[in-house]
Amino acid sequence: MAEIREVLEEHFRYLFEAPLLDEIARVGEVRRVAAGDILIDIGAEFQGMPLLLEGAIKIIKEDDSQSELLLYYLESGDTCAMSLSCCLSSKRSKIRAVAEEDSLLVMLPVASMDAWMSQYRSWKAYVFDAMQVRMDELLEAIDMLAFMQLDERMLKYLRDKAKVLGRMKFRSTHREIAADLNTSRVVVSRVLKQMENKGLVKIGRNELELLSL
DNA sequence: ACATTAAGTGATT
DNA sequence: AATCACTTAATGT
Numbered sequence: 001m002a003e004i005r006e007v008l009e010e011h012f013r014y015l016f017e018a019p020l021l022d023e024i025a026r027v028g029e030v031r032r033v034a035a036g037d038i039l040i041d042i043g044a045e046f047q048g049m050p051l052l053l054e055g056a057i058k059i060i061k062e063d064d065s066q067s068e069l070l071l072y073y074l075e076s077g078d079t080c081a082m083s084l085s086c087c088l089s090s091k092r093s094k095i096r097a098v099a100e101e102d103s104l105l106v107m108l109p110v111a112s113m114d115a116w117m118s119q120y121r122s123w124k125a126y127v128f129d130a131m132q133v134r135m136d137e138l139l140e141a142i143d144m145l146a147f148m149q150l151d152e153r154m155l156k157y158l159r160d161k162a163k164v165l166g167r168m169k170f171r172s173t174h175r176e177i178a179a180d181l182n183t184s185r186v187v188v189s190r191v192l193k194q195m196e197n198k199g200l201v202k203i204g205r206n207e208l209e210l211l212s213l
Numbered sequence: 214a215c216a217t218t219a220a221g222t223g224a225t226t
Numbered sequence: 227a228a229t230c231a232c233t234t235a236a237t238g239t
Contacts, residue, residue, distance in 0.1 A: 150227070173219065184228060189220060191227095205219065205236065 004030055007053050007104070011077050020120045024051070028106035039097040039105075046093060048107040049083045052076055055103025056164040060096045060180075069145070070157070070180040072137040073100065073164045081134035084113075084127060100164060153181055154191050158201065162210045169209040 005025045012021060028051070033039060040046065042062055050057075057074040059082075074080060074097075082095050090110075116123040144153055157180065162168050174192065178185040192208075195201045202209040 175219075185220085186222090186229075187227060190222090193221080203220090 004028070004106070008106075011053055012051075015077075015126055016122045017120065020116065020123060023112065023116070024106065024108065027112050028108050031105050031107055033099045033103050033105070035099050035101045037099045039099060040093050041096050042094060043092050045090065046083050046086045046110075048109050049113050050080060051106045051108060052078050053104045053106060055105075056100040057103060057105075058098045058100045058180075060098060061094070062096055067182050068096075068179045069141075069182045071095065071141050072134070073160060075164060078133075079127075079130050081131050084131060100161075150181070150183060150187065151191050151194065154188070154195065155200065157181060158208065158210050159213060162213070168211070169207065171206055172208050173206055 005021070008021050008025055012024075016024070029048070031050075033055075039050065039057060052074050054076055056076075057080075059071045059074060059080065060068050061071050062068045080097065082093060085091070086093060113123075113127075117127065118124075144156065148156070154177075157177065161170065161172070174188040175185045177192075178188045181188070192201060192203055196203050200211055202211060
C-alpha cells in the first residue's frame with residue numbers, strides 16, 4: 001500500500017489535496033495490466049472508475065460487425081470519460097479499452113467517486129476537466145475521420161502512438177493499424193510505402209520507426 | 214519440410 | 227480508397 005501512495009504522490013500531488021490522496025490510496029484497488037489486455041469490453045459493466053498511473057490505454061469504438069476505430073489514448077494521470085458517466089448511472093460500456101503497454105492503474109469504487117464530488121473541490125475540478133479534455137479529443141477524432149485523407153490520418157496516428165509510448169520505434173503490424181484506422185491492410189501497406197519513400201518512416205517486419213515528428 | 218502469418222503488387226471497381 | 231487474387235518473405239513447429 002505504501003508504494004501506491006508514493007506513485008499517487010508522484011502523479012497527483014498537484015491535482016489533489018493530501019486527504020484525498022489518502023482516501024484514494026485507502027479505497028482504490030490497484031491493478032497491473034500487460035500490453036494487449038482488455039480492460040473493459042463493449043457491453044460490459046464498469047466495476048469502477050480507473051485512474052491511470054503508468055502506461056497507456058487505447059480507447060476503441062467498435063461497430064456491430066468487426067470494424068473498429070481508435071478514439072484516443074489515455075495516458076498517465078488520465079481517466080476515462082465513459083467510466084464517469086457509466087459508473088454514475090451504471091450503464092454498459094460503449095467502448096473497449098485495451099492496454100497499449102504494460103500499465104498500472106487504480107480502480108475507484110463508484111460510491112467513493114460520487115461522495116468526493118461534493119467533498120473535494122479538486123476532485124470535482126479534475127472530473128470536469130477530464131470530461132472536457134475527452135470531449136475535445138472526440139471532436140478531433142471526428143474531423144480526422146470526416147476531413148482528413150488517409151495519409152494524414154496515418155501520420156497523426158503514428159505520431160500519437162510514438163508520443164504515448166515515448167519512443168519513435170515500436171512493434172506494430174499493418175493489420176493492426178488498419179483496424180485502428182478502420183481501413184484495409186492493403187491500403188495501409190501502400191500508404192506506409194509512400195511515407196517510407198518520402199523519408200517519413202522506416203518499415204520493418206512487425207516494426208515501424210517514425211523518422212520525424 | 215510444411216504451415217502460418219506479414220507484407221508487397223497489379224488489376225479492377 | 228476498397229477489394230481481389232496472387233506472390234514473396236519471415237517465422238514457428
